[in-house]
Amino acid sequence: MADNLVLDRGLLRQYDVTGPRYTSYPTAAQFTEVFDAQRYRQRVAWSNEDPMPRPLSLYVHVPFCRTVCFYCACNKVITANYRRAERYLDRLIQELDLQAALFDDDRPVEQLHLGGGTPTYFTDEDLARLIQAIGDRFPLSQGPEREFSIEVDPRTVNRERIEGLAALGFNRLSLGVQDFDPDVQKAINRIQSVEDTAAVVDEARRQGFHSINLDLMYGLPYQTPERLARTLDAVMDIRPDRIALYNYAHMPQMFRIQRQINDESLPPAETKLTLLIEAMQRLSADGYQYIGMDHFALPDDELARAANNGTLHRNFQGYATRPDLDLIGLGASSIGQIGDAYCQNKRDPEGHAEAVAAGRLPIWRGVELSADDRLRRDVIQAVMCQGGVDFSAVEERHGIMFRQYFAPALDELSPLVDDGLVEIGRESLRVTERGRFFLRNVAMPFDAYLAETRGERRFSRVI
Ligand code: SF4
Numbered sequence: 001m002a003d004n005l006v007l008d009r010g011l012l013r014q015y016d017v018t019g020p021r022y023t024s025y026p027t028a029a030q031f032t033e034v035f036d037a038q039r040y041r042q043r044v045a046w047s048n049e050d051p052m053p054r055p056l057s058l059y060v061h062v063p064f065c066r067t068v069c070f071y072c073a074c075n076k077v078i079t080a081n082y083r084r085a086e087r088y089l090d091r092l093i094q095e096l097d098l099q100a101a102l103f104d105d106d107r108p109v110e111q112l113h114l115g116g117g118t119p120t121y122f123t124d125e126d127l128a129r130l131i132q133a134i135g136d137r138f139p140l141s142q143g144p145e146r147e148f149s150i151e152v153d154p155r156t157v158n159r160e161r162i163e164g165l166a167a168l169g170f171n172r173l174s175l176g177v178q179d180f181d182p183d184v185q186k187a188i189n190r191i192q193s194v195e196d197t198a199a200v201v202d203e204a205r206r207q208g209f210h211s212i213n214l215d216l217m218y219g220l221p222y223q224t225p226e227r228l229a230r231t232l233d234a235v236m237d238i239r240p241d242r243i244a245l246y247n248y249a250h251m252p253q254m255f256r257i258q259r260q261i262n263d264e265s266l267p268p269a270e271t272k273l274t275l276l277i278e279a280m281q282r283l284s285a286d287g288y289q290y291i292g293m294d295h296f297a298l299p300d301d302e303l304a305r306a307a308n309n310g311t312l313h314r315n316f317q318g319y320a321t322r323p324d325l326d327l328i329g330l331g332a333s334s335i336g337q338i339g340d341a342y343c344q345n346k347r348d349p350e351g352h353a354e355a356v357a358a359g360r361l362p363i364w365r366g367v368e369l370s371a372d373d374r375l376r377r378d379v380i381q382a383v384m385c386q387g388g389v390d391f392s393a394v395e396e397r398h399g400i401m402f403r404q405y406f407a408p409a410l411d412e413l414s415p416l417v418d419d420g421l422v423e424i425g426r427e428s429l430r431v432t433e434r435g436r437f438f439l440r441n442v443a444m445p446f447d448a449y450l451a452e453t454r455g456e457r458r459f460s461r462v463i
Contacts, residue, residue, distance in 0.1 A: 005284040006434045007277045011419060019440045020447065021293065022384050023316045024342055025377040026367055028335070030449055031344055035366030043338040043368075044102040047326055050339075053104060054326045055141070057111035058134065059316065060092065061331035063349060064121040066156070069190045070260040071178070071220060071248050075333040075347060076117045088331075088349055089126055091356045093133045095330055098361050100137035103328075108141040109134070111325060112148045113317060120156040124164045131168045140169070147172055147322075149211075154196050159203045166207035173204045174213040175240075179220055180231040187221035187265055194234045201238050211301055214240040218275040219248035221265035225274050232282050241301040244294050244318070245279055280437075292384060292439050295319050312385040319385070332362075340369040375400065376446050383443040388430040412445035 020027045047053060061075070064085050068078045077084065112134070122130065134140065149172035150165060157165075165173075177197060178190060185191050197214075204212055214235060218228065235243065250266060252258040267275060280290070288296035289304045295318060297303040306312040306321040313323040316335050329336035332352040335344045343366030346352045355362035369377065375398040382389045391402035403410065413429075416422045421435030422442050431442055444450055 005280055005290050005436070007280060007437060008434065009273055009277065011421070011434070012273055012276070012437070014419075015416075015421075015438050015441050017441070019444050020450075022380050022440065022443055023314060023318065024335075024337070025380045025447065026342075026369070026373055026449055028342075028344065031342065031365040031367050033365045035341065035343055035363070035368060037361040037363045039341070039368065040336075040338070040343055040361060040363050040366070041102060043341045047339050048104040048107075053107050054324055054339075055108050055110040056103065056138065057322070057325040057327045058109055058113070058138070059327060059329050059334050059336070060112070060114050060119075060130070061116065061329070061334040061345075062088075062114060062119040062121060063117040063332055064088070065116070065118045065153075066121065067189065068257055069178075070188045070257055071217065072257055073249070073251070073255045074117065077349060082123075084349075085121055086126070087353070089122065089130060091349075091353045092130065092331055094356045095352075095362065096133055096137050098356070098359070099328055099330065103138070105139060107326075108139045110141045110143075110145050110147065111322065112140075114150040115317070116151055118153045118156060119150050120152050120161065124161060127165070128168060149174065151176070152200065154200045155192055157200055159199065162200060162203040162207055162209075166204075166209065171209055172211045172213075173201075173209045174215065175200060176215045177231075177235070178215065178217040179223060179228065180234050181223070181227040183222045184220050184227060187261065189260070194238075198234075198238050201240060211242060211303070212240045213242040213244060214238065215244045215246065216279070217246045217248050218279055219250070219267060219272045221261050223267050223275060224271070225278050228275050228279055229282070232279060236286050239298075241298050242303060243283060243288060243296040245276075245283070245296065246294050247276070290436060291319050292387075292436070293318070307385075310386055314381060314384050340374060342366050342369075371398070372448065374398070375405075376448060379406070379446045380443045383429075383431065383446070384439050387436065387439070388428060390428050392427060406446065409445035413442065416442060 063075055063077045065076050065078050066080060148170045150170050151174045154175055175197060177192065178188065179185065180194050201212055216231070216235065250258055250261065283296045284290060287298065289299050289307065291297055291303055291307050302321050303319055311321065313320045315327070326339065327337040329345055331345065332349045333345055333347045335342060343363050345362045346355060346364040352362045378394060378397065379389055395402050410424060413422055413424065416435065417424055420432055421438050423430045423432060431439060435442060
């Protein structure tokens with residue numbers, strides 16, 4: 001069934017401003033060092049005392065990569081020296097000790113995500129050591145609700161490795177692709193064949209993985225609508241359950257490695273718009289449901305089902321199906337969430353290692369949500385995940401008069417109402433079909449911090 005996706009070139013141009021992706025609210029721009037390890041321990045203690053303690057989600061950041069992709073904006077370490085990864089793994093296990101000591105043991109790990117960098121930089125033996133270490137310290141859920149996912153660079157795995165990941169308990173997979181065109185791949189220094197990628201997906205399916213995701217990117221050097229269409233032909237043959245179609249944000253002043261990409265090789269703004277529109281229309285025509293932001297899923301994938309039954313949620317990995325977990329971040333730069341507090345580890349592996357070696361949690365910064373933050377987070381989540389807000393539900397939960405409290409935000413939305421992107425009634429606000437691509441623009445007026453950070457290039461462009 002084709003998704004009814006309405007894309008207007010003029011509106012895409014008009015609303016292409018910078019803005020947060022709202023994987024959290026407040027965003028990481030509001031994290032400060034006032035939130036430290038002591039505050040973190042306090043938050044965990046409170047979460048243990050909850051009459052129904054939330055199950056756990058673990059995110060483990062593995063920053064290592066063998067080669068660098070020139071578009072990369074991730075926190076990574078490019079090295080061929082595997083000793084560094086071994087030392088990092090030792091520190092991760094020490095960090096697990098520090099974290100496990102804080103949590104009551106009646107809180108199962110229902111979600112585990114290994115992200116990077118390249119988690120499959122670790123050898124099979126070291127991945128097994130990591131999973132064993134987690135299982136020795138936390139109760140790993142064995143139930144059907146368990147989601148154990150890993151980001152896989154198809155260039156680092158073969159059939160045997162996929163089989164090994166399944167044996168370790170992983171059941172979801174996300175693969176980086178970006179584009180299959182040889183000239184584009186050469187310009188981004190990421191050479192990866194269709195055949196190898198398809199073989200990884202085939203084997204993953206054979207091993208019982210589901211919700212398999214492929215990451216694509218538009219706006220890359222030498223990309224043309226024809227080249228991207230050929231990539232999409234190949235992707236449609238592979239038919240992943242989910243597709244993320246990201247915008248390449250060229251910011252060489254912030255990310256040095258992007259200086260390897262010649263400005264002249266980038267598609268002009270109008271071509272970039274064509275790439276986006278044609279790719280989205282193609283995915284929609286080929287049966288993928290648009291979830292929001294950059295995400296698409298087949299209608300029988302649980303992400304699409306969550307979007308349809310109103311249980312979609314947004315967290316640091318993007319769209320998700322589970323809202324009710326506390327998140328422990330492990331490794332350099334990883335972000336956690338315990339109840340109404342967010343925290344982030346030290347960004348560089350050296351700082352992370354130094355703290356852990358000294359027996360300290362490597363917490364760098366964080367934020368504890370105020371009542372106003374919680375209210376705005378609910379509203380922004382509702383816009384981003386449900387495409388609208390019921391005023392009375394928010395009023396009941398937070399004890400406010402919605403129209404009064406958010407009068408400035410509703411005023412700020414007037415141009416979007418005039419452009420048919422959003423409808424505001426007496427009791428609710430609804431994003432229209434035309435407005436589905438502009439969720440960030442609809443959410444931004446409810447963000448109390450945005451005025452402080454506007455003008456700074458902290459956030460990517462909406463398009
Ligand atoms: S594999 Fe991922 S993290 Fe590593 S350089 Fe490429 S894009 Fe960056």
